[in-house]
Amino acid sequence: MPRNLWKMYIGLTKLDMTVLRTIERGMTRYEYVPLEYIERRLRGTPRKIISSIDKLNQMKLIRRRLGSTVGYTLTYWGLDILSLNNLVQRGVIKVLGDRIGVGKEGNIYIAEDASGGLVIVKFHREGRRSFQKIKRYRGMVANLPRKSWFQITRLLGEREFKILVALREHDALVPEPIAWNRNSVVQEYIPGIELFKVRELSRNEAEKILNMIIETLRIAYKKVGIVHGDLSEYNVLISEDLVPYIIDWPQYVYKEEEMADELLRRDVTYILSFFKRKYGVERDPEKTLSYIRGE
Ligand SMILES: Nc1ncnc2c1ncn2[C@@H]1O[C@H](COP(=O)(O)OP(=O)(O)O)[C@@H](O)[C@H]1O
Ligand SMILES: [Mg+2]
Structure with missing residues (x-):
C-alpha cells in the first residue's frame, strides 16, 4: 500500500515532531532509544508523551522493541518525515x-x-x-x-x-x-521522460543526444574528477527540447579510486550499446573512453 507522506506529515502535532527528533538524537547513542531517555528530555505530561509514541509507532514512523528496557528506533519513514519537516520549515x-x-x-x-x-x-x-x-x-x-x-x-x-x-x-x-x-x-524537476521510454528519434537527434551525454561524462571525469557508476538509459531524462540530463549520482566514485576505470568502462559500454541497439548509432568504445578521459 503506498503511503502518503504529506498526509502523514500534516497529521503530526508539535509534540509528535519533538518526540521524533528526540528519538533521532538518541540514536547516536542507542540502537533502540530507551523510553526513559525520551521522557527525560521532554517536557509535557508522560501520558501525552506515551500517546504520541503510540501514534508514531502505529504510523510506523518509529519501531518499538520490547524487552527488559522498552526502546524505540526511527524507521525510514520517520527519517523522511524529519527531513520533510526541515525542508518545509526552511521554506524550500x-x-x-x-x-x-x-x-x-x-x-x-x-x-x-x-x-x-x-x-x-x-x-x-x-x-x-x-x-x-x-x-x-x-x-x-x-x-x-x-x-x-x-x-x-x-x-x-x-x-x-x-x-x-x-x-x-x-x-x-x-x-x-x-x-x-x-x-x-x-x-x-526536469519535465521529460527516461531515455528508455523515448520512442521516435531521428538518427541525427540520437547522435546529438549521445554527444551531449558523452560531453557530460567528460565534464564529470575531467573537471569534477568522478565517474557516475550507474549510467544506463534509466538514469537519463530527455527533456522536451531533447536535452539529456543525467540523474542519480550518489554512487559516484572519484577517478583515482580503484574501481573507477572499470565503472567508467561499464557506463560507456551500456550507453553505447543502447544507442546502437535502438537507434543504430555506432561509436567506438575505446575512442569514446579516451575522449572522456581527455587523452
Ligand atoms: N530531477 C528530476 N526530474 C524529473 N524526474 C526525476 C528527477 N529525478 C528523478 N526523477 C524520476 O525518478 C526516477 C528515479 O530517480 P533516480 O534519481 O534515478 O533514483 P533511483 O536511485 O531510485 O533510481 C527517475 O527515473 C525519474 O523518473
Ligand atoms: Mg535511477
Whole structure:
C-alpha cells in the first residue's frame, strides 16, 4: 500500500515532531532509544508523551522493541518525515505531491516550492539490499567507522546535493540542486521522460543526444574528477527540447579510486550499446573512453 507522506506529515502535532527528533538524537547513542531517555528530555505530561509514541509507532514512523528496557528506533519513514519537516520549515517546499517513482534506493516525489514551481524531492534509503553498491561509498564510509546503515543514509542527501553543485558549476547536464537535509535532496524537476521510454528519434537527434551525454561524462571525469557508476538509459531524462540530463549520482566514485576505470568502462559500454541497439548509432568504445578521459 503506498503511503502518503504529506498526509502523514500534516497529521503530526508539535509534540509528535519533538518526540521524533528526540528519538533521532538518541540514536547516536542507542540502537533502540530507551523510553526513559525520551521522557527525560521532554517536557509535557508522560501520558501525552506515551500517546504520541503510540501514534508514531502505529504510523510506523518509529519501531518499538520490547524487552527488559522498552526502546524505540526511527524507521525510514520517520527519517523522511524529519527531513520533510526541515525542508518545509526552511521554506524550500510548500507542499509535497505525488510519489513519481519508487526507485531502487528511495522514493521520489514531486513537490511545490515557495513560489509554486515544481521540484523533485528524493528521499534516500540505503538498505541492506544495496550492499554491493555501498562498497562504492567506501570513501565516505571509511570516515565513519562503525556507523549504521541508518547514519549512512542520512549523509546521502548531502552527497548527492554537493556533487550536483560541482557538476553544474562546470555546465554538466544534470538537474539543478536546490537543497538537502538528512536523507533528502531537492532538485529541479526536469519535465521529460527516461531515455528508455523515448520512442521516435531521428538518427541525427540520437547522435546529438549521445554527444551531449558523452560531453557530460567528460565534464564529470575531467573537471569534477568522478565517474557516475550507474549510467544506463534509466538514469537519463530527455527533456522536451531533447536535452539529456543525467540523474542519480550518489554512487559516484572519484577517478583515482580503484574501481573507477572499470565503472567508467561499464557506463560507456551500456550507453553505447543502447544507442546502437535502438537507434543504430555506432561509436567506438575505446575512442569514446579516451575522449572522456581527455587523452
Ligand atoms: N530531477 C528530476 N526530474 C524529473 N524526474 C526525476 C528527477 N529525478 C528523478 N526523477 C524520476 O525518478 C526516477 C528515479 O530517480 P533516480 O534519481 O534515478 O533514483 P533511483 O536511485 O531510485 O533510481 C527517475 O527515473 C525519474 O523518473
Ligand atoms: Mg535511477
